Amino acid sequence: MKELIERIQKHGKILRNGILKVDSFINHQVDPVLMDACGREFARRFADVKATKVLTAEISGIAPAVTTALHLGIPVVYARKTKPVTMPDAVLLTLAPSHTKVVMTELIVSPEYLADGERVLIIDDFLASGATIMGLVRLAQTAGSQIVGIGTLIEKSFEGGRELLASLGVPIEALAVIKSMDDGQIIFDE
Amino acid sequence: MKELIERIQKHGKILRNGILKVDSFINHQVDPVLMDACGREFARRFADVKATKVLTAEISGIAPAVTTALHLGIPVVYARKTKPVTMPDAVLLTLAPSHTKVVMTELIVSPEYLADGERVLIIDDFLASGATIMGLVRLAQTAGSQIVGIGTLIEKSFEGGRELLASLGVPIEALAVIKSMDDGQIIFDE
Numbered sequence: 563m564k565e566l567i568e569r570i571q572k573h574g575k576i577l578r579n580g581i582l583k584v585d586s587f588i589n590h591q592v593d594p595v596l597m598d599a600c601g602r603e604f605a606r607r608f609a610d611v612k613a614t615k616v617l618t619a620e621i622s623g624i625a626p627a628v629t630t631a632l633h634l635g636i637p638v639v640y641a642r643k644t645k646p647v648t649m650p651d652a653v654l655l656t657l658a659p660s661h662t663k664v665v666m667t668e669l670i671v672s673p674e675y676l677a678d679g680e681r682v683l684i685i686d687d688f689l690a691s692g693a694t695i696m697g698l699v700r701l702a703q704t705a706g707s708q709i710v711g712i713g714t715l716i717e718k719s720f721e722g723g724r725e726l727l728a729s730l731g732v733p734i735e736a737l738a739v740i741k742s743m744d745d746g747q748i749i750f751d752e
Numbered sequence: 753m754k755e756l757i758e759r760i761q762k763h764g765k766i767l768r769n770g771i772l773k774v775d776s777f778i779n780h781q782v783d784p785v786l787m788d789a790c791g792r793e794f795a796r797r798f799a800d801v802k803a804t805k806v807l808t809a810e811i812s813g814i815a816p817a818v819t820t821a822l823h824l825g826i827p828v829v830y831a832r833k834t835k836p837v838t839m840p841d842a843v844l845l846t847l848a849p850s851h852t853k854v855v856m857t858e859l860i861v862s863p864e865y866l867a868d869g870e871r872v873l874i875i876d877d878f879l880a881s882g883a884t885i886m887g888l889v890r891l892a893q894t895a896g897s898q899i900v901g902i903g904t905l906i907e908k909s910f911e912g913g914r915e916l917l918a919s920l921g922v923p924i925e926a927l928a929v930i931k932s933m934d935d936g937q938i939i940f941d942e
Contacts, residue, residue, distance in 0.1 A: 583838045590839070591829045591865040594822035621830075624814045632784035639781045640811075648773040649780070675781040 563603050563737040567750055576743050588687055589622035601629025604713045607735045611710040613683035617698055626715055627685040641669040654704055658697030669697045678706035689714040692723030753793050753927040757940055766933050778877055779812035791819025794903045797925045801900040803873035807888055813876040816905055820875050831859040844894055848887030859887045868896035879904040882913030
């Protein structure tokens, strides 16, 4: 998606640890107009999968997941990383490595909102190793739901996430695919 | 706002600890159409305050803050509760009591995105004691920004938050004001 790629080119920064900093428009400060355009684009690309629910993980998946769900006219559920007091005692829980890969993070969904027979579209900010998204897949499958698609704003195609998720046999869409970040240069797969 | 009040009447639940459970449409599962309508209503009510940025706190403030910012056409910043690796070493940080009031929570904003002279509209899901919102006010004021309005989806007017925030002298808008939750009954101030 041209608009997102241009924004990454202009405002994305590669940090020393190989992390792509996009917190001026995606995950600390958010550009709502851009997120709305991304949500509209996801809704267009997944128009045929007949999703009944969008699933994401807190925190940075929430903005694009909400705009996607808005354009599809379906609810969105965000998996929590800590169990709030409002959740029932029995929950759906899985573990996924954190982005830094040092610790494991819990992903928790209330069974009230992820039901048997639901058709789930997963939306998140990044597809890198695919570990967080696989955690969401496990939660949905444990609930008896079916995954019908996976969409992320940005894919780092050199981290293998797409290969990990390929066995699911569902469409995987990324709005900006980065194939290399070597030498401080962001190279897109266009 | 009639639509939100009706939803709380229909799907809100009072838990034993006096907590209002609205996680089927606001803060775990989110109804994006309702959040969009709430964002439009906030944009209407705050049309004259000339806000340049929306500020909220992760996690449950994000959805209404993003839709409000979308309808105002300005960016939104969400304060983090843990400092991500993408943030610079020097940050704006304050402490606010958590909702359970047992522990203190950190609220962290990067000085990159909250600047001197910014006109800040605070949006959050709940106004109860006002402690979280006062934390956001301190962050904005430390940055040299000016608070120009405060909006929350739900206000529990019996918890004193509005009185705490009154000294700021800015408009405070809540889309659903609850004046009592005694005896398992939600009574709105209409």
